[in-house]
Amino acid sequence: MDASVTSGKKRSYLSTAVAVYTTFLMCGIIMSISAQYKLQLAELWGQKGNIAAVLSVSSAVGVGGLIGTLAGPLSDKFGRRFASIMACLCTVINFAGFMLAPNVTVAYVCSLIGGIGNSFMNAGLTPSMQDAYPDKRSMLTVLTKFFVSFGQFILPFVIVAFNAQHISFKVAFWGITVVYAVIGIACFFLPFPEVGGDRQAQKVEASSDVKPKGKIKITLESVILGLMGFSTTAVFMVWTNTNQELGKLYGLANPAMLQSVYAIASLVSVLTTSAMVAKGIRESTILIVYPAVCAAGLLLSYFVQSGPLLYVLAAVMGWFASGGLMQLAVSLLAGLYPAHKATAISIIGLGNALSNWLVIRACGSITATAGTNAPRVILLMNMVIAITGVLLGIIVRISQNRRAKNNITNLES
Secondary structure, eight states: OOOOOSSSHHHHTHHHHHHHHHHHHHHHHHHHHHHHTHHHHHHHTTOTTOHHHHHHHHHHHHHHHHHGGGHHHHHHHHOHHHHHHHHHHHHHHHHHHHHHOSSHHHHHHHHHHHHHHHHHHHHHHHHHHHHHOGGGHHHHHHHHHHHHHHHHHHHHHHHHHHHHTTOOHHHHHHHHHHHHHHHHHHTTTSOOOOTTOOHHHHHHHHHSSOOOOSOBOOOHHHHHHHHHHHHHHHHHHHHHHHHHHHHHHTTOSOTTHHHHHHHHHHHHHHHHHHHHHHTTOOHHHHHHHHHHHHHHHHHHHHHSOOHHHHHHHHHHHHHHTSSSHHHHHHHHHHHHOTTOHHHHHHHHHHHHHHHHHHHHHHHHHHHHHHGGGHHHHHHHHHHHHHHHHHHHHHHHHHHHHHHHHTTOOOSBO
16 A cells, blocks of 8 residues: 655655656646547558548447446555556557557557546546645645646647647657656656545544435435436536547638637636535536537537637636536535545536546437538537436436435435
């Protein structure tokens, strides 16, 4: 088990924090880079011009995420260092494999391994910082999303620079491989806190009225919140994987800049949404309003085929689809089961993984069958998902009001 440094705890984990948040910065890049180079990857894997094949490969991340649900228990058993090393190893295999894959089948397997790596990343990197700095857990959660969004923001500028200098896209993929290899090696030597390193917090929790119970009650509200792990992820995943084709269809000269607009809006939204919740705005209100705005923007862009309008839509999607909705759903579900938080979070993660798999496959199928009009059909599909999110949020709000009326604070019995 990883040992904590007994003195100067906050300073002793600074190097680890740098590695952790560099990893999340890179995570923001890898979430979008395959979508930026779909045509090049298709040709590399012997599927020239077949964008649907690349989307199918991207969907394997979700399958890997489903397999990787065991990452949480493994992280708790073997420590955060183990989980972090596994995350880096899987990502190295993923991106090196992409460059060496002779066909789509091998690339699919590599993407699946990358999805397992994502699960280890969530199970190892974020908890390691929470264990190291227990008094700043909320800020650390925001920082995670912030660095992911920042990675998505800088990627288009990297692509523009690569194109201007006629640098092959392979350099970017090999560069990601090297960065993760270096971080993975560093994890062998960096200090990591013990699992559940917040001993003082454990004592407080043990003395509170939140006691582990033998049974938990499953209600419509808890099921709906679990489903929101799917809906809150799907809307922005569809956008990030298909906005380039939509930009080209609507005549944008540089559709890659849509991703930067999206990322800037996401960066600001993460901080603003966090402040709104701190000021007392209910999470369920945001879970209703945000996807409603997304649905309206998607519908408008379907009927108004304007390139410049897409920049507005990119900002809308960044702010209202990627402003921390999934984290809010996690918070609400964990609040229903205060003695079973890890289980609650894993349920949201399962919905997230299903989203990565199903919606990207759906986009691939639409791209393969709908021809040049596919991006607009995908707009409508995404609008339906957003509306579904609104309905789920309304159900959660009604359930909350009923619990409040009956003075029920959680579902543990």
